[in-house]
Amino acid sequence: GAGVSQSPSNKVTEKGKDVELRCDPISGHTALYWYRQRLGQGLEFLIYFQGNSAPDKSGLPSDRFSAERTGESVSTLTIQRTQQEDSAVYLCASSDRAGGNEQFFGPGTRLTVL
């Protein structure tokens, strides 16, 4: 596609529910990243996928957070048993070596946990 897309754009959920956020990277980009942006804060790195290598999960804040990516395509970020502190904008980015590894960001998913 023309850019990184994310869905849904907005998600409101109740505390304790599970949510799934989707990211469609730019076609051909081998690397995919998830970040969290809390209100008034910078972006926090969550997880990084590179091709078929094991993902770098060092930024995931708890075991309630997980992410999957099939090959070099779509990724889903799952948050189980959501808490109010999970409310944030979740941003996805993708990159590739040919592009100098510049990360191209999607518009984000705004998650609100009531």
Place this chain on the structure above:
Amino acid sequence: AQSVTQPDIHITVSEGASLELRCNYSYGATPYLFWYVQSPGQGLQLLLKYFSGDTLVQGIKGFEAEFKRSQSSFNLRKPSVHWSDAAEYFCAVDTTNTGFQKLVFGTGTRLLVSP
């Protein structure tokens, strides 16, 4: 731990005036440094990056940044601000220096442009 500090939460600049946004980093070696802009309703866009070489880096939209090792700074500048520059600006550092950018971001500076 590596960190990025943007000491100014908000800055207001008159249209046509010059701009400097401050960024300081904490990292043992020379990091890869970036400036991103986030406009309302839009994703982050890369303005410029520094990996090595000339310490004055030119970016898009007329922005430039200067890497100063002695001050651990990477300040963003623009000689003449336009109303369309109103946005949030983030400084970031890649501490892996592997080319795969595991970025640490500052908390951002919101730029307001007055007529």
